Amino acid sequence: MDRDIKISIRNLYKIFGPIPDVALAYVRRGMGKAELLEKHNHVLGLQDINVDMREGEITVIMGLSGSGKSTLIRHLNRLIEPTAGEIEVDGKNVLNFDEDGLRKLRREQMSMVFQKFALLPHKTVLENAGMALLVRGHTVRDFEDEAKKWLARVGLEGNENQYPHQLSGGMQQRVGIARALASNSPVMLMDEAFSALDPLIRSDMQDLLLELQEELKKTVVFITHDLDEALKLADHLVILKDGHIVQQGEPQEILMHPNDPYITDFISDINRARVLRVRSVMAKTTEPPADCAGDISDRDNLESVIARSEGDTDLVYRVVKKGNQVGILEMKELVKALVPVDASEGDNRSRY
Amino acid sequence: MATYDFVFSSLGLEDWCSDGQSDAPMSMAALLQKTKGTDAEAESLWDLPFPSMDALNESCAAFPKSRELTKGLEEGFLSIKDSLSVVLDPLTQPLSWFLDGTLYGMLNTPWWIVIPALLAVVFVVTKSWKLVGFVAGSLVLLAFIDYYQYAMETLSIIFVCAFLCVLLGVPIGIAMSRSDMMQRLTIPVLDMLQTLPPFVYLIPLIFLFSVTESKLYGIAIILYAIVPVIRLTNLGIRLVDKDVIEAADAFGMTSQQKLFKVQIPLALPNIMAGVNQTIMMSLAMVVIASLVSAPGLGVLVLQGIRNLELGVGLVAGLGIVILAVILDRVTKASLARINASQKQ
Numbered sequence: 001m002d003r004d005i006k007i008s009i010r011n012l013y014k015i016f017g018p019i020p021d022v023a024l025a026y027v028r029r030g031m032g033k034a035e036l037l038e039k040h041n042h043v044l045g046l047q048d049i050n051v052d053m054r055e056g057e058i059t060v061i062m063g064l065s066g067s068g069k070s071t072l073i074r075h076l077n078r079l080i081e082p083t084a085g086e087i088e089v090d091g092k093n094v095l096n097f098d099e100d101g102l103r104k105l106r107r108e109q110m111s112m113v114f115q116k117f118a119l120l121p122h123k124t125v126l127e128n129a130g131m132a133l134l135v136r137g138h139t140v141r142d143f144e145d146e147a148k149k150w151l152a153r154v155g156l157e158g159n160e161n162q163y164p165h166q167l168s169g170g171m172q173q174r175v176g177i178a179r180a181l182a183s184n185s186p187v188m189l190m191d192e193a194f195s196a197l198d199p200l201i202r203s204d205m206q207d208l209l210l211e212l213q214e215e216l217k218k219t220v221v222f223i224t225h226d227l228d229e230a231l232k233l234a235d236h237l238v239i240l241k242d243g244h245i246v247q248q249g250e251p252q253e254i255l256m257h258p259n260d261p262y263i264t265d266f267i268s269d270i271n272r273a274r275v276l277r278v279r280s281v282m283a284k285t286t287e288p289p290a291d292c293a294g295d296i297s298d299r300d301n302l303e304s305v306i307a308r309s310e311g312d313t314d315l316v317y318r319v320v321k322k323g324n325q326v327g328i329l330e331m332k333e334l335v336k337a338l339v340p341v342d343a344s345e346g347d348n349r350s351r352y
Numbered sequence: 353m354a355t356y357d358f359v360f361s362s363l364g365l366e367d368w369c370s371d372g373q374s375d376a377p378m379s380m381a382a383l384l385q386k387t388k389g390t391d392a393e394a395e396s397l398w399d400l401p402f403p404s405m406d407a408l409n410e411s412c413a414a415f416p417k418s419r420e421l422t423k424g425l426e427e428g429f430l431s432i433k434d435s436l437s438v439v440l441d442p443l444t445q446p447l448s449w450f451l452d453g454t455l456y457g458m459l460n461t462p463w464w465i466v467i468p469a470l471l472a473v474v475f476v477v478t479k480s481w482k483l484v485g486f487v488a489g490s491l492v493l494l495a496f497i498d499y500y501q502y503a504m505e506t507l508s509i510i511f512v513c514a515f516l517c518v519l520l521g522v523p524i525g526i527a528m529s530r531s532d533m534m535q536r537l538t539i540p541v542l543d544m545l546q547t548l549p550p551f552v553y554l555i556p557l558i559f560l561f562s563v564t565e566s567k568l569y570g571i572a573i574i575l576y577a578i579v580p581v582i583r584l585t586n587l588g589i590r591l592v593d594k595d596v597i598e599a600a601d602a603f604g605m606t607s608q609q610k611l612f613k614v615q616i617p618l619a620l621p622n623i624m625a626g627v628n629q630t631i632m633m634s635l636a637m638v639v640i641a642s643l644v645s646a647p648g649l650g651v652l653v654l655q656g657i658r659n660l661e662l663g664v665g666l667v668a669g670l671g672i673v674i675l676a677v678i679l680d681r682v683t684k685a686s687l688a689r690i691n692a693s694q695k696q
Contacts, residue, residue: 077602079602105604106603114602118593118595121596135604163693
């Protein structure tokens with residue numbers, strides 16, 4: 001958590017309609033989405049969004065369709081203009097950029113991966129991968145090596161001269177990722193990048209992204225409607241609902257302490273043993289346990305610990321981080337953590 | 353007395369009406385009535401005339417007749433004609449040169465150069481030997497029955513006019529696709545050009561230009577045939593996948609880069625469909641334009657009608673059909689090649 005803030009969104013509002021400024025005044029006075037639509041025929045897209053995205057982290061923005069997540073990501077490179085608010089990249093307000101500044105931002109600072117791939121169908125895979133460089137005025141010969149390098153990195157060696165329609169969906173999205181990587185921009189925006197792929201390929205692509213991230217340390221903003229995907233990728237998770245942020249924070253934190261029935265409902269169906277990590281459940285202490293059954297890492301997930309204990313709930317493990325003890329984990333606590341937590345306001349799940 | 357007298361009397365316009373009644377020649381109806389001598393026969397409601405300009409004129413001589421409307425239009429046109437010609441003549445003069453030059457070139461190059469050259473073009477755009485064979489057969493047939501010269505005249509006019517249609521139509525279509533205002537303004541004009549009967553194009557043109565100039569039929573053909581290429585360019589660019597456009601924006605393309613690297617290449621199948629339609633419509637118009645001295649197969653059709661030479665007309669018609677099939681197949685085959693390279 002000691003990394004610099006790369007992108008900072010402050011009090012962002014977006015209202016769709018003929019006179020958004022007037023509607024904004026109503027929203028600031030507390031009018032809700034449904035009422036605004038009914039009385040003034042304006043759609044509240046985003047409402048008071050505040051997010052800090054740290055350098056080198058994957059920030060996942062999750063929400064169901066219509067929650068405004070795709071609208072939000074398009075504000076970062078101003079494909080959509082906000083109604084009010086600020087978006088700062090490296091401390092500079094993107095909204096003050098003129099056309100040239102904005103183009104420079106899009107060419108050099110941010111690259112984007114799209115849900116429907118959005119490759120140029122009349123260009124080869126190689127030319128598509130080098131699109132960012134082509135846009136900057138390089139010729140195919142200039143960027144051939146660079147594009148080939150990234151295509152090989154995403155596992156598309158030998159497909160350079162094919163056309164996108166000759167590739168499968170998963171391979172097309174690999175081209176999309178290679179295209180974003182080849183632009184060498186520090187920020188990568190991924191708009192439901194894996195949603196159109198089938199589950200197995202999606203999982204492969206998630207692994208690929210994590211692997212690349214390990215190496216490249218880009219600032220990734222990832223949009224998804226899939227909670228499992230969000231939990232797998234996120235360093236920082238933002239949950240959107242109807243255009244406002246319901247909760248944001250570390251994914252483990254949200255799992256253990258959901259602050260809204262909406263989120264409780266959301267997380268009730270996931271496999272907690274697989275996503276929860278030891279560090280979220282352990283008791284923090286440097287005191288060695290009385291009868292230690294062994295050492296486990298703080299980053300192990302609970303599933304692997306259960307497998308190791310072979311179901312024995314009487315065991316106690318020592319939790320170790322980089323060789324030092326950071327806590328202990330009783331199997332009984334672990335089992336308790338597997339039961340979904342209700343929202344902190346109490347039991348109002350039945351409302352949903 | 354006429355039906356609508358009361359209108360003018362109740363408005364107190366009788367003085368104005370009688371002013372117009374000076375010494376205008378008597379109308380046929382009035383004359384007939386006078387000879388009959390029966391002046392005040394009661395008119396039944398059944399015969400009530402619509403209050404048209406002519407009917408009102410009967411009641412009030414100062415009111416203009418409808419013929420005066422068309423006459424006014426004629427006179428108006430004739431009075432601006434000279435100043436219009438001063439502007440339009442030099443502007444359109446290159447079209448005459450272009451048409452005359454192409455006709456001269458096509459007809460004065462020996463057939464053993466022209467036919468292989470045409471076949472080479474066919475092969476380059478379609479890459480199909482079958483089609484080359486078909487075109488060769490058709491041209492040889494036309495040449496064998498001594499229609500070579502007429503067919504070449506028709507072809508060269510179509511080449512020039514279709515080329516100019518694309519040259520002018522594609523930029524107009526692009527402009528339309530970029531601005532909704534431009535689209536709103538252009539569509540009524542295109543609708544009018546498309547629905548106006550082809551003969552009507554010729555009327556103002558005959559007044560404006562001399563019938564001996566080739567630009568007269570050139571303009572008529574271009575006006576008639578330019579519509580599909582404009583429409584389909586506009587449509588093609590507007591139909592380009594929004595996601596791809598968004599990607600182009602997200603990677604920071606300038607609008608020029610977007611136009612030439614994304615929009616036009618992706619709209620090309622539609623633009624080519626427009627070119628195909630444009631060529632077919634030029635062929636239709638070049639036949640009609642033979643009325644205003646366009647050379648080619650149309651002249652033979654006209655000769656067939658005028659002189660009741662059934663055979664000449666029919667064979668010339670057949671020649672036009674053959675040209676139409678050639679042009680259609682060749683452009684469709686090149687369109688299919690573009691489509692094949694652009695599958696999504």
